[in-house]
Amino acid sequence: MGKIIIENRTYGFDEIKEGNWLENDPYFHQALTFCQLWLKGATVFEMPTSGSTGEPKDIQVNRKQMEISAAATRDFFQIPKGAKMLCCLNIWMVAGKMMLVRAMEWEAELYLVKPSDNPLLELYLEFDFAAMVPLQVSACLENEKTVPVLKKIKHLIIGGAPSSPTLIQNILNSGIRAYQTYGMTETVSHIALAKINREELVYEVLPGVEIGTDQEQRLWIKAPMASHQILQTNDLVKMIDKSHFQWLGRADFTINSGGIKLQPELMEPKIAPAFEAIFGHQHFFLFGKEDERLGQKLVLVIGHEDKDVTKEQLLRNALKNLFNRYHLPKEILYVKEFVKTASGKINRPATFQNSQ
Structure with a gap:
């Protein structure tokens, strides 16, 4: 049997x-309560969606879905029993809960720490x-x-939001x-994974997952771990073969400007180098x-903070070298703070409403 390590307990x-535990902190208490329900055989769990493209909502997820998901990830990475794991995610969301489920299903040794910008500051273990x-x-x-x-983490998965071109380059340079x-x-949780070994990511689906696209190239x-027999997404993808694809962006973020369709998530990586050279490590989106x-x-x-x-x-001059005039921003807006969803994604509509 596995175990969960919380600080020195x-x-x-x-x-x-x-129920032989006492944790007053809400984060640890909620995590152990969920684990107790799982270990006692609970079959249905309520989870909130991230709200990245609309109003957040609660959905019911059954145990079998979570078991299948955990098994697929284990098989993809060939994780052995007794593996040493780290959970530093929000356990109120599906990603955090699935880390708990994986630990129990894999009979692992799970180190549970509160989410923070840098969860490794007090940890010197090899996960x-x-x-x-x-x-x-x-x-x-x-x-440093x-x-x-x-670098010592054997298998690190990154989710909740796409990694920026800068982060991908830093990962490639670091060798993690x-x-x-x-x-x-x-x-x-995830149904596909892209190894970060190149700038353009190629996703490979987990065992048992089938994919395709509709007439609008939406995935x-x-x-077997999905709630519907066939789940239609709003994600635009480029199919490579029956088990590999490239993610292009959200169909519902497409901008129709005078009959010309613009896809922000395809344009933003092209803008990023010029933007960072001028504004530094500030956030931006179209x-x-x-x-x-x-x-x-x-x-x-x-x-x-302020208009510059x-x-x-x-930046406008730099963008003229990247795009034709139909693809250039007609206006630049500023906002002091970006609104984030519970899973850490940028809430574009809410952030836009706060801009000026």
């Missing part, structure tokens, strides 16, 4: 099942498996104390072993703003 799965969001990986790479710990995940709450998924003449016009939203006319002009 260790709980065997038998102890957790019997077989860990999951992080892009923000955490960036923070670990920026700290945690880079060696990050990492995979970007593709999935959603409805598929109980559909048929997977968005469609209602326009009486065009229907929608392309705007660039920047996470910056000089830098703005430098």
